[in-house]
Amino acid sequence: MVKNLLFKTAYTFYYFAYIVAKKFNKNRCENNCVSKGFIKFNNRLAIKRSKKVKIEKIALLLPHCIQNYSCPYKITSDIGNCRECGLCKIGEISKFVKERNAIVKIATGGTLARLFLKNEKPDFVVAVACERDLVAGIYDSFPMIVYGIFNKLDNGPCMNTDVSLEEIKKIFDLVGKK
Template sequence: MIDGFLQIIGMITITIFALAFFSFILILIIGYVLLKKNKLIFPNLALFLMDSFHSILLRIFLLIGSEDTFYRVGIEFYNKYYENAFKKTKKRVLILPHCLRDTKCPAKLTPNGVECIFCNRCKIGDIIKVAKENGYKVYIVPGSTFLKRILKEEKPEAVFGVACNRDLFYGMNMLSRKGIPSQGQPLLRDGCINTLVDVDELITRLKSL
């Protein structure tokens, strides 16, 4: 009799977990669809889950999509969630990856990152000019560890980052957990050399935010 009761309890528990799991998958799908329509469902709850349980969310998301898609969804979410807060800030930094440079770039790496000399071999110079006109301090960095140093030294109110999907997501996630509004622009082509970003879209966003 006790064994039968325990089996019933076990079946009920498994059923509850199964229903909860599939409900969570459904919420992820609905949330993604609404995000594409420029809407957020339970934004504060979604932010808490994305900030605190992103590794678990990634594992669940892999059942219905790819890792890269998860990062893109996360970036879209952070962009949408922090857009209004970002617009209210004044002390901002723009973080550009050094891999956007031309392979024959003559600029040198310094303690503050790569110092652009505006040689016109790539579009970084054009981006920097627009960014500075719109109040950004610009850093061209060789790695994500630079971001932590910049935060410590500059103490910016907001950060705009350009990077591959994975690095950009984790950078925005870290900033979110610190309460710093961020915006991100994913690379169109990554690979750590000769990477590519939509310059026109980036410049438009830098001007509009």
């Protein structure tokens, strides 16, 4: 209880710093530094808190923008609809979640992501999102354990983004073992 209060205070401090940096700082690097600090702090804590988590209670939460923009298949309702054609990272992720029998959700926005977490109640979430969604989502979800990974915006935000599958695998392998 006291621990949770301390954690929440630290989260609030970081979140407040993030909001202030975003509002007053024109320098994206400095702003990103606050987000990165927040995610680093959160992720270290998430791994520490994951000792008793069972592998079947880990969920993977992904943003819809990882799917290739031209793809006609509706993966938001079921990742199994992906044909694994190789045009985007969803194909490799689809294989991975099948192998691990992992819970997965591809969300079109924060509201759907929150609804998924409320319904599934996983013990540990690996969440992939852009800076703004990830920081706000982690803050709102506390005390749920959420490990955050930024997606790669090489083609700009919200379209044809990417993520490191190796990083996702690494976290799945680490949970419950620290």
